Amino acid sequence: MIKAIMLALVVGLATTTAAVAGSSSVPTKKAGTLTVGFDVPAPGFWNGHVSGTSIKNPNGFEAGLSRAIAKKLGLTKIVYKRAPFGTLFSPAPKPFDYAMEEATITAARSKVVAFSAPYFNANQGVLIRKGLAKPKSIADLKKLQLCAQATTTGLAYIQHTIRPKKKPLVYSASSTAAFDAVEAKKCDALILDVPIVATQSRKKPGAYGGVAGQIVTHEFYGAVMDKGSKFKPFLDSAIKALKANGTITRLVKKWLLNPIPPVLK
Numbered sequence: 662m663i664k665a666i667m668l669a670l671v672v673g674l675a676t677t678t679a680a681v682a683g684s685s686s687v688p689t690k691k692a693g694t695l696t697v698g699f700d701v702p703a704p705g706f707w708n709g710h711v712s713g714t715s716i717k718n719p720n721g722f723e724a725g726l727s728r729a730i731a732k733k734l735g736l737t738k739i740v741y742k743r744a745p746f747g748t749l750f751s752p753a754p755k756p757f758d759y760a761m762e763e764a765t766i767t768a769a770r771s772k773v774v775a776f777s778a779p780y781f782n783a784n785q786g787v788l789i790r791k792g793l794a795k796p797k798s799i800a801d802l803k804k805l806q807l808c809a810q811a812t813t814t815g816l817a818y819i820q821h822t823i824r825p826k827k828k829p830l831v832y833s834a835s836s837t838a839a840f841d842a843v844e845a846k847k848c849d850a851l852i853l854d855v856p857i858v859a860t861q862s863r864k865k866p867g868a869y870g871g872v873a874g875q876i877v878t879h880e881f882y883g884a885v886m887d888k889g890s891k892f893k894p895f896l897d898s899a900i901k902a903l904k905a906n907g908t909i910t911r912l913v914k915k916w917l918l919n920p921i922p923p924v925l926k
Contacts, residue, residue, distance in 0.1 A: 722915075761885075765881065775886040778896075
């Protein structure tokens with residue numbers, strides 16, 4: 662039986678062959694250094710100081726996981742670079758070893774980039790504006806002014822499954838712009854990954870009407886790499902090992918665990 666929960670760790674896959682910690686053969690962009698791409702800060706997943714294309718001292722689930730990956734692979738230095746989400750799914754060469762940006766693995770995206778083994782899964786969450794009666798079903802969502810961040814699976818779900826009466830508002834810059842629209846009551850409900858909206862709602866409880874529910878979509882997050890990346894088997898091996906030893910579970914509990922929103926059907 663499938664349990665609709667806000668957060669669910671992905672079942673580990675068969676172990677692939679890769680270098681052990683301390684190996685000098687890990688094929689990173691820069692020898693001995695792990696270069697990680699992040700977009701703008703995402704609540705719970707990472708927070709830190711962004712200066713131009715550089716990111717300093719990030720913390721959060723994906724930042725902590727990246728440090729654990731580096732340690733597992735014996736890499737002594739990590740460099741974090743700004744990598745806008747809208748640029749991830751281009752076939753152009755990437756300036757990072759991988760980007761961790763809550764990117765859902767899809768068949769279409771996999772045609773142009775490589776994904777790591779899944780490190781997390783999450784359904785879509787429904788963050789509503791303050792003062793709005795909580796929708797109790799997908800049918801209720803059809804009547805609302807919905808919004809989403811561009812190029813996300815939340816936007817695709819609105820367009821292809823919910824099919825609301827009003828054209829959804831789309832914010833291309835970042836999730837911050839979408840959150841601002843809900844807070845300003847320009848948007849009735851934002852459809853975005855449930856851990857992101859749940860963490861944002863907890864961070865600013867007086868700004869929104871709360872998380873009305875979640876939509877079960879069985880989405881899996883994967884780190885994004887160049888198509889054909891030689892680093893992929895090493896990253897996959899590290900992620901699987903960190904699942905097996907409980908590291909990912911501990912990071913989820915520390916940064917992302919929230920009350921479970923009801924399922925909207």
